[in-house]
Amino acid sequence: MMPPAASPEVLFVQATQAFRQGQAATAWRLVQALLARSPRHADGWNLAGILAQTRGDVPQALECFKRALAAGASPGVLVNVGFAHQKLGDNDAAMTAYRQAVRAQPGLAIAWQKLGGLNEAKGETTHxxxxxxxxxxxDRDDLRSLCDGLYLRRHLGDWAADPVLDPQTLLAAFARAKRSDGSPSILLSLPEASPRAQREAAALFARSQWGPLLDAPPLAVNARPGDRRLRIGYLSADFSNHAVSYLVAEVLAAHDREAVEVFAYGYRAPAPGDPWRTRIRAAVDTFVDIDAMDDAAAASRIHADGIDVLVDLTGYTQGGRPGINARRPAPVIAQWIGYIGTLGEPRLADYVIGDAVAIPTSLEPAFSEAVARLPGCFQPNGALAPVPAPPSRADAGLPGEGVVFCSFNQTYKMNPAVWDDWCAVLAAVPGSVLWLATGRHASAHAHLRAEAERRGIDGGRLVFAPQLSREAHLARLALADLALDTYPYNSGTTASDALRMGVPVLSFAGDTFVSRMAASLLHAAGLEDCLAKDRAGLVALAIRLGLDDTARMELKTRLRARLDQGRLFDPAGFARDLERLLATMHAQALAGTRESFTLAADPADCGPRLRRD
Structure with missing residues (x-):
């Protein structure tokens, strides 16, 4: 006798399990069998929609979700309908679906979460x-809403007491959570978040989002012997008019093609005609646009290309696709530049690229990755190049006289402690102004001015610079006297841009990678005297230089003299060091090891030389 056919409920359970294990094709086959037997199985239609959406067929997904609703699905499926409409660009229909969901079920946290995200995208920040x-x-454990809501408040410069969207509330939720859909990236900017809390949140997020994949067999098992050029793959959402491209473009072009073959895998489509995408394409041997591929297809392509070392330039930053890394398409994976923290899961990255200042050995316990240290600064930069002459102070919106302190960091990096210190500096340096970048949201200006007023500083002493092209921005930067660093999330590209234009950056080294970025840059620039011991020291240093024109001018003169002498703006030299670093990772993989190391600085080395930590 033939075995009895599985019941619809058994098929649904099997399809769900296959989906959770990353077996999309099996799940689709099972759900089709289920719907053939039970055409009004609401959960089956919902799962079919999820599977269709996962493979990029959003119109079919939307139709499946509507069939689920017609079959009597719960209000939660309205959230899926709304999200599908969003993916198709119909935000009005999405808003209608989300509102229907919360009317039908007022306690449905995911519907409120989606409403929040859509209102934020529309600029309706209060809603x-x-x-x-x-x-x-x-749902007090809705980490996604906690993260997104607090992140929005930080972008708004809204630091008022809030019983719900508060750093301590977020940290407590992370500490008790069993699952996480909230990116740990926000923790990098919170003074309240310890290195341990950051690592634990990252580990929870990785396991929650890609658990079955982390346990599945990897695509790439063994490193290939070094009988050909090392194949390096760079993976990024930011091969466009973005800080990551500003930093890496010239390094990619400078790679020694006799030693390495360079691939770039780009996703998140840039604006039409984006010149930085064009530069990246020209800088590498092979550019692959993987935006239309799902994570499985992208990982298969990387594996088929025989990449020896895959370098993830995005991590948990906006648009990141760690699901590609989770499939292990290369025998060695490193993360660099994009996410200045740990991914929390060795399967996602074997190494984090840093240096001895940015990630001293004392910080290694904060990382799931082994630490690969470059001999100089971990941050690459393009070569020094002429820029247009600066505008007049008046044309830049600055007063004719007085010291100009600047910080062109995004508003979310600022916090009450930073503001206390900066306002103390302004109070002690008469006639000085603080020059800031225009925030993502216009209302941030009013919030920041109000915070200055609360600290006794006239809000008119804050000058907000409009967004300009990169060249025009660099040109105006030369008008600044001193750059004040943010903490715990330091300046990265913002700091090197200031140094490039001869503007000293004042900072101090914290206890996380992200709070030591500027220290690394200043060491590389030979400006260790711009590093204070702590917050109080930074305030004192800024006040002293703000009041002493001669000392300030001497510092700027010394910076300009050292720019040409060091390696901070030497992409060709950086490329040689990076090649040796990646080759060392590959050599360790061949030996079956994965250890932290610091690359020797001797450029005469014929190969990578390891200094064990």
Whole structure:
């Protein structure tokens, strides 16, 4: 006798298990069999929609979700309908679906979460924050809403007490959570988040999002012997008009093609005609646009290309696709530049690229990755090049006289402690102004001015610079006298841009990678005297230089003299060091090891030389 056919419920359970294990094709076959037997199986249609959406067929997904609703699905499926409409660009229909969901089920946290995100995308920040709060009130462990809501508040410069969207509330939720859909990236900018909390949140996020893949057999098992050029693959969402491209473009072009073959895998489509995408394409041997590929297809392509070392330039930053890394398409994976923290899971990255200042050995316990240290600064930079003459101070919106302190960091990097210190500097240096970047949201200006007023500083002493092209921005930067660093999330590209234009950066080294970026840059620039011991020291240093014109001018003169002498703006020299670093990773893989190491600085080395830590 033939075995009895599986019941619809058994098929649904099997399809769900296959989906969770990353077996999309098997799940699709099972759900089709289920719907053939039970055409009004609401959960089956919902799962079919999820599977269709996963493979990029959003119109089919939307149709499946509508069939689920017609079959009596719960209000939660309205959230899926809304998200599908968003993917198709119909935000009005998405908003309608989300509102229907919260009317039908007011305690549905995911619906409030999606309402918050859509309102935020539309610039309706007040409505967005209200929705995020409703989501957390419905589910205190809704990490995504906590993260997104607090991140929005930081972008707004909104530091008022909040019983829901608060750093300590977020940290407590991370500490008790069993699963996480909230990116740990926000923790990098929170003074309250310890290195241990950051690593634990990253590990929870990785295991929650890609658990089955982390346990599945890897695509690439063994490193290939070194009988050909080392194949390096760079993976990024930011091969476009973005800080990552500003930093790496000239290094990619400078790679020694006799030693390495360079691939770039780009996703998140840039604006039409983006010149930085064109530069990246020209800088590498092979550019592959993987934007239309799902993670499985992208990983298969990388594996088929025989990449020896895959370098992830995005990590957990916006648009990142760690699901590609989770499939292990290369025998060695390193993360660099994009995410200045740990991914929390060795399967996602074997190494994090740093240097001895940015990641001293004392910080290694904060990383799931082994630490690969370059002999100089971990951050690459393009070569020094002429820029247009600076505008007049008046044309830049600056007063004719007075010291110009600047910080062109994004608003989310600022916090009450930073503001206390900066306002103390302004109070002690008469006539000085603080020159800031225009925030993502216009209302941030009013919040920051109000915070200055609370600290006794006239809000008019804050000058907000409009967004300009990179060349025009660099030109105006030369008008600044001193750059003040943010903490715990330091300046990265923002700091090297200031140094490039002869503007000293004042900082101090913290206890995380992200709070030591500027220290690394200043060591490389030979400006260790711009590093204070702590917050109080930074305030004192800024005040002393702000009041002493001669000392300030001497410092700027010394910086300009050292720019041409050091390696900070030497992409060709950086490329040689990076090649040796990646070759060392490959050599360790061949030996079956994965250890932290510091690359020797001797450029005469014929191959990578390891200094064990």
């Amino acid at each position: 967005a924050l209200a929705a995020y709060r409703r989501a957390v009130q419905a």
